[in-house]
Amino acid sequence: MERAIRALAEARRAVAVTGAGISVESGIPDFRSADGLWSRYPPDQFATIDAFYDDPDRVWVMWYELAETLGSVQPNPAHYALARLEKAGRLAGVITQNIDALHHRAGSVNVVEFHGRADAIVCPACGRRRAMELSHRAHGAPRCECGGYMKPDVVLFGEIIPPGPLAAAHALATSCDVMLVIGTSAQVYPAASLPWMARENGATIIECNTQPSAFTGNVTDIFLRGKAGEILPVLADGVLGRAEI
Numbered sequence: 438m439e440r441a442i443r444a445l446a447e448a449r450r451a452v453a454v455t456g457a458g459i460s461v462e463s464g465i466p467d468f469r470s471a472d473g474l475w476s477r478y479p480p481d482q483f484a485t486i487d488a489f490y491d492d493p494d495r496v497w498v499m500w501y502e503l504a505e506t507l508g509s510v511q512p513n514p515a516h517y518a519l520a521r522l523e524k525a526g527r528l529a530g531v532i533t534q535n536i537d538a539l540h541h542r543a544g545s546v547n548v549v550e551f552h553g554r555a556d557a558i559v560c561p562a563c564g565r566r567r568a569m570e571l572s573h574r575a576h577g578a579p580r581c582e583c584g585g586y587m588k589p590d591v592v593l594f595g596e597i598i599p600p601g602p603l604a605a606a607h608a609l610a611t612s613c614d615v616m617l618v619i620g621t622s623a624q625v626y627p628a629a630s631l632p633w634m635a636r637e638n639g640a641t642i643i644e645c646n647t648q649p650s651a652f653t654g655n656v657t658d659i660f661l662r663g664k665a666g667e668i669l670p671v672l673a674d675g676v677l678g679r680a681e682i
């Protein structure tokens with residue numbers, strides 16, 4: 438932890454990359470842990486663009502459940518620690534794979550939502566967007582005024598990362614000299630390429646996870662084993678030099 442605090446305190450430009458693990462202590466299951474979302478909803482049947490087109494009503498069973506969960510959760514100390522670091526000028530931005538908007542709600546400002554966010558829905562046919570609404574849950578997949586089925590405004594497997602977030606994430610990853618990588622299993626590309634990009638530009642990679650990931654022992658320089666909600670406030674306190682709020 439001391440090495441991580443020093444590296445972050447001395448960083449010219451630090452960036453964070455987060456995955457589902459940072460939101461587990463907010464009550465949102467991650468995807469690939471033993472009791473993760475994919476253990477109940479196989480991603481090939483619920484989280485691919487082909488599954489959506491094949492059977493939108495079936496896919497929406499999972500997305501409505503996730504939307505209901507997201508409607509009742511709060512940021513946890515890990516999200517607040519990153520917002521404090523950004524506010525103090527010690528973090529340039531957060532690239533998140535998460536779709537729960539908890540970084541925004543914790544006060545982070547420069548947040549790149551690499552996989553979109555689940556509080557909005559979009560029509561693939563005409564592009565219309567509106568807020569996620571649970572009122573239609575009993576009627577299956579929400580319909581657009583144009584007649585098409587609407588999908589959550591997230592990047593499903595088989596879809597590309599929108600150009601805006603992709604460019605913003607690359608700009609952050611290639612300009613930082615320290616990258617915090619928090620709560621990701623490093624299984625999904627192109628998000629999992631970001632720490633490698635940062636490392637190629639000489640960045641120090643500090644990883645926080647409850648268990649080793651595909652990054653650990655490869656691209657990670659400093660591995661902080663433990664829960665993000667416990668580790669990140671200590672890291673932020675060490676860098677900012679003041680008691681936890």
Ligand code: APR
Nearest residue numbers: 456457458461467468469534620621622625646647664665
């Ligand atoms: N603190 C830190 N890390 C944690 C915690 C915690 N409290 N709880 C779980 N983790 C770790 C797990 O050990 C795991 O390595 O978080 C990671 C979560 O991994 P995944 O469930 O695979 O989530 P993620 O890496 O974000 O998945 C990437 O895959 O399913 C798609 O689009 C989805 O954005 C997601 C992407």
